[in-house]
Amino acid sequence: MSNKILGMGNALVDILTILESDELLHQLELPKGSMQLIDRDTMNRISGHTEEYNKNMVAGGSASNTLNAVARLGLPAGFVGKIGPDEVGEFYQADARANGINPMLFASENESGRCLVMISNDGERTLCTYLGASAELEAKDIVPSLFEGYRIFHIEGYLVQNYDLIRTAIHTAKAAGLTVSLDLASFNVVEANIDFLKEIIPGNVDIVFANEEEAKALTGKEPEEALQELGAMCPVAVVKIGKAGSLIKHGSDVIRVQGFEANCVDTTGAGDIYAAGFLYGFAKDLPLEMSGLIGSYLAARVVEEIGPKIQHERWSDIHKWIEQLLNVE
Structure with missing residues (x-):
């Protein structure tokens, strides 16, 4: 059986900025730890406020992010997205190939998407996302041939605002026999699309990932x-509880997974990389x-670095650690 993993999401380039304090977040009225969708003018305005800060582009x-780590773990990986005809899009495509991902990228005439990532002193990140070309991925782009040879189809929750795209992608993947995985992505995205999520997850999604805030936004309840x-909505549910680890439910079984010590400097990508490790297994x-x-x-390893x-x-x-884990078992 194939162990290839296909992902679908917003093709974005992250522009990472380390903040001196959270004062700028208050000034810009950005909820700490949230993801805000912004337009081009807002992107330029925020960029103007951070001109003097050190930045890094990834x-x-x-x-x-998930598929990048999957490929690093040694599994074949592909990614479906959309980019524009610019340096940002070229950078994105080259980076995917350099990291062992098969980029199935549709072309747009508009500029590529980017995400302004503001990192607080405690490692928490606040995201302001200008979707650009990435938002133009459409249901008509999804054809059965995209899924040939893959076993798992992983969707980022940031796409759930596009209901036709999500429905078409999930139904096409299921018809091709793939396991469907969904990461809820952000509590405010969940809040804005709660009815659709409660409609689409049961009977369609096989694995769902959520952190504490996302799980509460969807259910109104604390982690357990x-x-x-x-x-009750899908066969495998995962609730991540930060440094305390995670909770996994499969049928009537509940599994508690320990967390690992880490010198946290930036939480960007922690949930994405957790999903990579889980899907690899x-x-x-x-x-x-x-x-x-x-x-x-x-997840403990990625929070020790700036970026996802x-x-x-x-x-x-990491490969040595996994080998030791497998040998112990």
Whole structure:
């Protein structure tokens, strides 16, 4: 059976800015830890306020971050998205290829999307996303051939505002026999699309990922009770509880997965990289607890760095850790 993983999401380039304090967030009226969709004028205004800060540019987007780590773990990975005819789009496509991802990128005449990531002193990140070309991915772009040879289809929750796209993609993936995975992505995205999520998850989504805030936004409940409700919606439910680890529900079984110590400097991508570790284990038919452990370990490693990716030189140690885990089991 194939263990290839396909992702679909917003093809974005992250522009990372480390804040001196949260004063700028208050000034711009941005809720700390949230994701805000912004227009081009707002992007330019925020960029103007951060001109004097140090910045770093990396290919990002939730599903893209997940697939990057999947490829680093050694599984074949593909990504579906849309980019524009500009340097940002070229950078995104080149980065995907350099990291072992097959980029299935549709072309737009508009400029590529980007995400302004403002990182607070405690590592929390606040996202302001200008979707640009990435928002133009449409239901008509989704054809059965995209899914050929893949086993798992992973969708980032930031796409759920496009109901026709999500319905078409999920139904096409299911018809092709793929396992469908959905990351809820952000509490405010969940709040804005709660009715659609409660419609589309049952009977269509096989694995759902949520952090505490996202789980509460969907269910109105704290992690353990939220897990029960999510677990009633789909076969495998995962609620991430930060440094305490995660909770996994499969049928009547509830699995508690430990967290790992980390020197946290930036939480950007922690949930995305957790999903990568979990899906890697799932694709390799490992027990769910082991999949969760790999996810937790990777999440602890990525928060030790600025940005949503684990640096190349650290992956050999990660592979050694996974080998040890498998041998112990």
